[in-house]
Amino acid sequence: MVPDSGRQYLAIPGPSALPERVLGAMHRAAPNIYEGDLIEMAAGLVPDLNAVARTRHQVAIYIANGHGTWEAALANVLAPGDKALVLATGRFGKGWGDMAAGLGAEVETIDFGLQSAVDAARVEERLAADAGHQIRAVLAVHVDTGTSIKNDIKTIRAALDATGHPALLMVDCIASLACDAFEMDAWGVDVTLAASQKGLMTPPGLGFVWFGPKAADVRRQMKPVSRYWDWQPRTEPAVFSDLWNGTAPTHHLFGLREALDMIAEEGLEQVWARHGLIARAYWAAFEAWEAGSDGLALNVADRSCRSHAVTAVSCPPPMATKLRDWVFENAGVTLGIGLGMAPMNDPAWHGHFRVGHMGHVNGHMALGVIGAIEAGLRALNIPFAGSGAAAAATVLSGAAS
C-alpha cells in the first residue's frame, strides 16, 4: 500500500487522468430523465462530438467501452459472411478483426508487424487484386495503443481511391481522438470510433460511432441488425430514450459535456498541438536515456509514425516491471504495462512498458513522470546516458523540438 502522500498519477493509455471539472460536473443527484437539464444538455453533445471528429455526419452514442464500439460499428455494416480486410499494427487491429470474426465476418489480416505503420502500397496491391470487390470494409486503427504506432489514414484512403474500391474505410480512433490530428470528412473516413476514457477525459463507459452517408446506405441494406447496436434509432430518435436504447448514461453525459467544453475552450487544434509538444518532450527524454543505455528504446523509430497520446518502450527484461514498480511505490506514478509485444507468461513480457500522455496532460505532469523514471533508472542502477529530464525541459521550453 502506497501512503496517501500526494497526488497519484495514472500515466497509462486509458483510462486517462480525469479533470476536476469533469468530476465536479458528475457530482450531482440523479437527474430527471423525462425533462429538464439532461434532455436539454444532451442535444448539444452531437455537434460538439462532430467537431472533435471533424465531421458533418452522424454519431451514435453507446453505453460501452471501446470493445463495444468495435461491435457496434461492425454490427451496422457487416453481415455474416461479408469480408473485412484488417490492417494490423499491433494488438488492437487484431482484436477488432477478431471481433468481426466473432460476428461471422470473413476476416483477412495484413500484419505490418509491431514497429512499423501500415504500408499503403501493400493495401493498394491487395485491393487491386480484389477485382470482384468481395472486401466490404477496411478496418484500420489510427493509433495502436499497444505499439504506439500512428497510421497515416490519408494514405489508406488514397489506396482505396486509386483502385476505385468501394469498401468502407472504418477507423478506430479510440486512442487518438482529441490527441492526434484526425479529420473524418477531409480524410474520407466512412466510420470512426472512439470511447470516452482516453482523449475525451471522461470515465470509461461511453462509446461513439460516427458514420457518413455511404455507411448509412450500407446499414439500410443490411437485413437483421442487432437492436441494441443499431445506429439508426440512436441518430433518428423518436423519444429521448431511443438515443441510448434505454436509460441514459446520466452522469457520464454531464462529465462528457464538461470535457467537450474544455476541448472547445482550448481549441481542438491547440489540443492537438499540446499533445504534440508533450509527446516530443517524452521522446526527447527517452532518446537521451537511450543513447548510453543497455537496450532501452522507443518502440517506433520514425517520429512521423509515433502516437502523440501514448509511447511504447522496450528494455531488457525484467527492467520494465522493476521500473514500473519503483515509480509506483516511490513516486506515485503508474506506468502502463506492455501490451501485445510479448505473451504475458513469457519473461520477455517484463521488457515492455508504456506511458500514456493523453487528454488532461500538461508540462508539469510530463516532467513529473520523466523525472520519476529518471530517478527509478538511477535507483535501480540501470545504465543510461544524458538526462532525459533536461532534454524534456528543453523541448518544453521551446528551445528544441
Ligand SMILES: *Cc1c(COP(=O)(O)O)cnc(C)c1O
Ligand atoms: C483502448 C482501446 C481499445 C479498447 O477500448 P476498451 O475501452 O478497453 O474496450 C480499442 N482500440 C484502441 C485503439 C484503444 O486504444
